[in-house]
Amino acid sequence: METILSVNNLTKKFGYLTAVQDLSFSIQKGNVYGILGPNGSGKSTTLGIVLNVVNSTNGSFSWFDGNTSTHDALKKVGAIIERPNFYPYMTALQNLKLVCKIKEVPEENIKDKLELVGLWERKDSKFRTYSLGMKQRLAIASALLNDPEILILDEPTNGLDPQGIHQIRQIIKKIAAQGTTILLASHLLDEVEKVCSHVVILRKGKKLYSGRVDGMLASFGFFELKTENNEALINFLEQHPNFGEIKTENGIITAFLKNEMKSDELNGILFKKGIVLSHLVKRKESLEEQFLTLTENQSI
């Protein structure tokens, strides 16, 4: 598989604070990656380093085959970090023409991209008259001008209203469907869960996990159960070798699996034992639950 970005032992110190510590990961073509982490975990700093605006203290990174200089590589990358930055006194069209000059791409793309983000009718309005959602969408259009090999988004929905968030997510999904590699940094887990296939999880500048989303925890999922006779059920579950931890919350019993078990199998056994369920759901942990487990396990 083709490697787009590889990061090796990257470290960044701001004075006595270590923002990123010994971070290594690589990005392969065609996947959608999420960088997850609470605020201040070093997501933006890491992106800043590979995007040539923050100097690393130690370590290295290389774009594509490693033979292109960073600024030439960035011409094949589309990136938006934090807030959209454009010249406020220029119109959307003028701003995008400027970006085309910098990226050395023809201006024909502008119309397509502005239509994609739904800003073509407002192309002649000055940037400063835009709402935050429109600014963010213009930033996406600008990042797509060169039909990038990889799109890097840092908190793209930050500060937007629900409609804005929805619009941005639709756009991201559209782009991902076209096969563009995406690297999405966010602290919003459901956002990452909805679009990403791979994650890198950071906490206090250190990498906790990198790999596929579903391989994050070696877990078989859990059952949510409800019945008239809770005591008998709990008794049964505690005896059964397949189950580990058992929790009761609001009358619903949550039983975590230690081995693989199907829900019809459990239902059958329970029915034979005379326990009739009024509620049976088998679930995998959501990304949020997995994330919290992972970060708690490692907390000092």
Added chain:
Amino acid sequence: MKRLLQIEFIKLWNNKSSRVLILAYFLLLTSIALVAAIKFDIGPVKFHLAEQGIFNFPYIWHFNTFITAFFKLFLAIVIVSMMANEYSNKTIKQNLIDGLSKKEFILSKFLTVISFALISTIFVFVVSMILGLVYSDYNELSIIFSDMEFLLAFFVKLVGFFSFCLFLGILVKRSAFALGFLFLWQVFEGFVRGMIRWKLFDGETTDAVMSIFPLNAMFNLIKEPFSRLGAVQTVADQIGEELALDYHVQFYEILIVIGWTAIFVYLSYTLLKMRDL
């Protein structure tokens, strides 16, 4: 190179205040021609400035480059803000992310500075040429094209000054503060001159030491032209004062300013490279 200039042109020309200032600057450069219109005609006292010899070749090269150099402050505002705005709009960050290298960024600004200086020089050359051809008492080709080094000095002076502004814009990141710093630096050089003269050396050595300081070095390039005027010389003769100033542009003075230009551009680049954005 053309691409870098185009990038900078888009940024500048679409900004209304920059556009107004640039236009005002070139209008002012032309307005030096209006000096020719100064005419008093009060009974027996007839005075026509243009007839006093200020438009004579080759003196006009000296006079016009000296006077028009004061207007450079207009462009200084444009240059400081074109640099500082990149910081306040954070567009410098976006430019780098979009694939402009830090070197290209500084180069695009420096090329703009050179273009401003070059266009100004050509402008002054054309205006002076026209004024001279109309009013000068001497019209031989060899006289017209003598003392052209003042134009070179003018160009070097502008490039040096604008590079200083560029550097201040990057250093301070806020246009108003950067301009304030420029003013403060001028005061500082005056202060140093005063201290040196008072405590350390005699007048001549002080001048020599001060010629190394950037603003002083730029000012020294073109010396004041007034004491060269016939009328002033006559008056000086009458009161027995001898005005012996070397008017010519010195080679080493040009070198000092070019040296400062290199230092400012290099420092700007280093600063940009070292800083996290």
